[in-house]
Amino acid sequence: MSVVAQWFNRRGWRDLIIGLPYLWLVAFFLLPFLIVIAMSVATRTPTAPPFGYGGDNPAINLEGYRRLLSDTLYLRAFVTSLMNAGTATLLCLLLGYPMALGLTRVSKGWRNILLMLVILPFWTSFLLRVYAWMGLMGRNSWFNQLLTDGWNWLVPTAWAVNSVPMMHTNFAVVLVMVYTYLPFMILPLYANLERLDPQLDEAAMDLGSRPSRVFLDVTLPQSIPGIIAGGLLVFIPAAGELVIPTLVGNSASPMIGRVISDEFAQARDWPMASAVAVALLMLMVLPTMAYSHYQSKAEHREDDTP
Amino acid sequence: MTGEPGPFIRIEGVSKRFGTFEAVKDVNLTIDKGEIFALLGGSGCGKTTLLRMLAGFEEPSAGRIFIDGQDMAGTPPWDRAVHMMFQSYALFPHMSVERNIAYGLKHERLTTAQRRDRVREMLDLVQLTQFAERKPHQISGGQRQRVALARALARQPKLLLLDEPLAALDKKLREHTQFELMSIQQRTGVTFIVVTHDQEEAMTLADRIAVMDRGTVRQVGSAGEIYEYPNSRFVAGFIGTVSTFPGRVVRLTGDLAEIDIPAMNGTFAARAVPGLTEGRNVTVALRPEKVQISKICPDAVNVFEGQVKDLAYFGKDSLYRVTLPAGDLILAHAVNARRGSDSDRTADWDDKVWLSFEPASAILLTD
């Protein structure tokens, strides 16, 4: 055996498998990320690229973080983002939970078809799904007219409107977020609910619980991991969302993703954009860390009971 | 092959620690060539860890393992002439039965014809020739087990390790397979080490058994030695059923000891064991089938009284749970040698009965 083959047998294949993705992530993920952090304390200059480091500029410039706390634009954007993402997550849960539970109760043949139908929109373009709602929410669309007629029929004539103002509101943002992220709530919940032992329900009923109590006492507590997983899968991308607020959102009260993008591309204030980005990341990291902590604790529990 | 006389496998002071947990503690064993040797114990007793050290998947934390006179330290699993039959069988799901068996042969210098012959020979050995083309999920559990065996034997190992070889089979198939394993072992002459938690399996299969508990070997011997002459309360209780009573040696005369057993309200004769001294506390263990039960006082050496608390009728025999005067329970087995209705049996619930045992049948334990 040649020396090369011997080295490969001993260590090479292992080093290669660990090393290649490691180096790739360091180069194309970690390094860009460190640049963002460094950029957030750089100074904005009218040069190209528009920042300065050292020389006349302070080594660490906290201007961006100062403005983050003082300029209400950023705080409002954070609050809008959290409100929109939170509302969307809650609505996804309220709609997705009964849907996931319903999926576990239909016959096997139907279940596969319906699951396919839940996943199908995910394979079509995200952008086109947002676009579909732009068509529905527009002032002249049949959907908007239907809602308008319904409203005018319900309320006194004095309150009658020509059309329901839906486009370019936070309502539109939440609605489209629920639409595009609902599968991310349904699928983990379904996976969780499907694994539950139906005999537990029967046992609870046998011990005298009515179906509604069975749900509260047996099903709901056991589905909490699914709720948390689904909630994070909806909340995290929703909070940093850029496409939906740009297309259907209210530009007067932007979400944080829009602010980062505008600071960067329009205002060409890279340090500010980076500071906002770092702040947003901190906001994302906390729930994720809480989740992984919870999960590792759950795994420990499973290990203890063989 | 060194050919020197002496044990084929020598395990010297082997220990294995995982972090702070000591899975195997200072184990010493020798195993002869061509033997079927069983490692018997409950879950977590270290038997599987010991097996994995023989296969090379784990390195001992201390001690040495010699196979055929060669120190195995530092030899990776792929360079050991030791093969393993895994508990899950670990068949390659994407390969046919034939390719599974041939897999190990690709590392040997064989011509295509030789390789084909060897695979055919193995298929023949385990009677699976007609299933050669099938994938593992297309054959039954018992057949999978035989494929795993053929695959491990194809490279003609010096030593075959079997991890719970019969655990995944149902009861009927298990008995049949036990004898098949033994006949294959006889034909190939390969040394087998079997790990099992099932004492019956160990007793039928193995020439010798090592009983393990919490990482240590408690006793090594043939099935008969371990059953009839256990060296500790653990082994006596682990293999078969036993009733134990505390006692004290009153007098030693020749090879007989007189033991005072408070639970039975008297002194009894028992075959002495080495290391007994007068006045020493011992445990007397009695196997149910060594205890005779009858309603009339028998003409025997060690007789005591009791009252039937419970009885279980199994057809060919019955098991009695008898309360002794001091409140202890003793188990007694009675063979139903004669046919008769319920009223004809040896004793019934709440009957006063006489029990007796031979001096040679009592097991004296000093641990």
Added chain:
Amino acid sequence: MKRSPVFLITVLCFGFAFFYIPILSMMVYSFNDSRLATVWGGFSTRWYETLLSNRQVGAALLLSVQIALISATCATILGAMAGITLARFRRFRGRTFFSGMVTAPLIMPEVITGISSLMFFIMLGQWIGWPGQRGFTTITLAHITFSMVYVTTVVHSRMLQMDRSIEEAAMDLGSRPWQVLKDVTLPVISPALLSGWLLAFTISLDDVVITSFTTGPGATTLPLLIWSKVKLGVTPDINALATLTVLAVGFCVAIAGVLMNRAERRRLADERLAYQANG
């Protein structure tokens, strides 16, 4: 089978109506003759003609597919390596750090990934003169990076389910670790590799935000083209494009469904075979 409460069925119906009414509406309106995309003006296929005669759309689609093919393939290779690393190599320096780097892109908002990649490429261009211009290469590099972690997740979870003893069996039969990988591990996880590849392919094909930051002059992918159009409002030819997309996806899913059905039937036949072998 359990009772299916009326409430759950109602919600299911409502949910699926919610999923599909916007899509159906879009498909119906793609045959609308009116220039106003939301007002019905009679049946017509003129928007399909407009769409198909638009050379830009074809070029953008081609570019998207090229990028998706290359990035999905590279992401699968790197992601599989990372997944195997996490599942099999318990001890190496920087393991915790590595697993952090593999999870972080999953929760990183796309905007941040986008601007960080853009700043990285600009500064790299300044330091070493490469990449001089952004476009195909920079988009592909960014796509590989953020889709490989999805492949990693898929492969890692498959590896955790896999019976480790089959790898040990191969080792026991004389294979060195890298031969085990080639002969046993990779064939066994191949379904996970395929679904990882498909996932990476769709993610790349669908991405707007990261692509919009890492693109350069002349490199317009299909999502970027749609993005620039819909930012200006509803245009009817996008309805036609959406209809074609939905039909194409529906077709692929139907084929996948047929194949899965066939595999399921084969599995049942195999089970019967195993049962007969038993008797």
